[in-house]
Amino acid sequence: MPTSVGSISVQLYSVRDAIAEDLPGAVARLAGLGLTRVEPYAFHERTAEYRAAFEAAGVTAPSGHAPLLTADTPETILDAAAELGMETVVDPYVPPEQWQEREQVLRTADRLGALADLAAERGLAFGYHNHAWELSTRLDGRHALEVLVDHLAPGVVLEVDAYWAAVGGADVPALLTTLGDRVRLLHVKDGPLDGDVERQEPLGAGEVDQPPILAAAPRATRVIEFDAYAGDVFDGIARSLAWLTEHDR
Numbered sequence: 001m002p003t004s005v006g007s008i009s010v011q012l013y014s015v016r017d018a019i020a021e022d023l024p025g026a027v028a029r030l031a032g033l034g035l036t037r038v039e040p041y042a043f044h045e046r047t048a049e050y051r052a053a054f055e056a057a058g059v060t061a062p063s064g065h066a067p068l069l070t071a072d073t074p075e076t077i078l079d080a081a082a083e084l085g086m087e088t089v090v091d092p093y094v095p096p097e098q099w100q101e102r103e104q105v106l107r108t109a110d111r112l113g114a115l116a117d118l119a120a121e122r123g124l125a126f127g128y129h130n131h132a133w134e135l136s137t138r139l140d141g142r143h144a145l146e147v148l149v150d151h152l153a154p155g156v157v158l159e160v161d162a163y164w165a166a167v168g169g170a171d172v173p174a175l176l177t178t179l180g181d182r183v184r185l186l187h188v189k190d191g192p193l194d195g196d197v198e199r200q201e202p203l204g205a206g207e208v209d210q211p212p213i214l215a216a217a218p219r220a221t222r223v224i225e226f227d228a229y230a231g232d233v234f235d236g237i238a239r240s241l242a243w244l245t246e247h248d249r
Contacts, residue, residue: 008244009037009062011187011225015233016041024053031057033238039185039223041065041092044080051084062221063088063159063185065129068115069108078122088125088184090159091115096133099144106151113153120155127157127184132195135168135175143170149179159185159223162213167195172208176216186213186220188244189227197227202239204247214248222248 010030012019018026023046030038036059043050043064054061061084068074069091081089091112098104112128119126134145145165149158160183165172176183190206192199203210203224214222222244229236 007037007221008035008241009039009185009221009223010035010237010241011039011041011065011223013041013065014224014226014229014237018234023049024056027053027057027059029234030237031059033234033241035237035241036060037062037221039063039065040084042067043084044077047080047083054084061086063090063223065090065092067091067093068126069094069111074115074118078119078124081119081124082122086124088127088157088159089119090127090129090185092129092159093131094128094134096137099134099137102139102147105139105144105147109148109151109153109156112156116153116155125155125157125184127159129159129185129187130161130164130168132164132168135165135170143168143175146175146178149182152182156182157184158182159187160217160220161187161189161225162210163187163189163191163200163208164195166208167193173212173216176213176220181219183217183220185223186217187223187225188214188240189225190240198230200226200229202236202243204243205239211247 015026066077116126135143137144139147162172190201190203190208193207224240
């Protein structure tokens with residue numbers, strides 16, 4: 001059976017310019033495409049506005065992105081997530097220079113575990129989202145992301161960005177199979193494998209072989225995202241949504 005539209009989310013960073021101009025209008029426009037789930041970013045900075053926009057548009061935010069790893073008071077971010085009814089909070093960024101040595105990766109794993117405990121106190125899951133460098137960087141012949149996962153506490157989840165994993169040189173279906181049920185969320189996007197975000201395309205129109213990736217993570221929530229898009233990004237999201245509902249089986 002094709003994936004239901006109601007089970008698909010969209011990362012609001014994709015429409016960040018529209019959100020900066022008119023948050024309620026941007027969320028309502030996404031709802032008008034048939035989306036009922038969204039994934040906000042930096043939600044702790046505009047929590048009341050996000051909540052009002054979500055309620056007005058009839059959408060929910062099961063997951064969201066925020067910089068807990070560098071936050072002075074991560075509790076504040078987690079409280080905002082709970083207020084918005086989230087289930088999972090994801091930190092989307094540890095810079096490339098912090099993946100160069102095994103000891104650095106182990107420190108990140110320890111910090112992720114401590115934050116997952118803090119999230120659990122509020123009934124939330126906590127996880128990490130990759131870019132390309134966690135895969136392109138190799139430690140003892142393995143992807144740095146794999147080294148991280150080896151040392152993660154059981155409660156830490158993953159949001160795998162399949163596009164960036166492919167750009168980083170990973171065999172993405174094999175990676176997803178190895179990571180298994182720890183992959184709670186899957187960022188789906190398409191474009192050139194050289195990582196030029198300005199040439200990202202709707203799903204099915206780029207160089208990423210999408211069907212094997214989707215098949216390797218059947219239980220992960222699909223989250224549509226564009227880092228950039230040359231056309232109307234809402235149209236790009238609509239095209240990705242249509243492709244996903246038809247081809248994700």
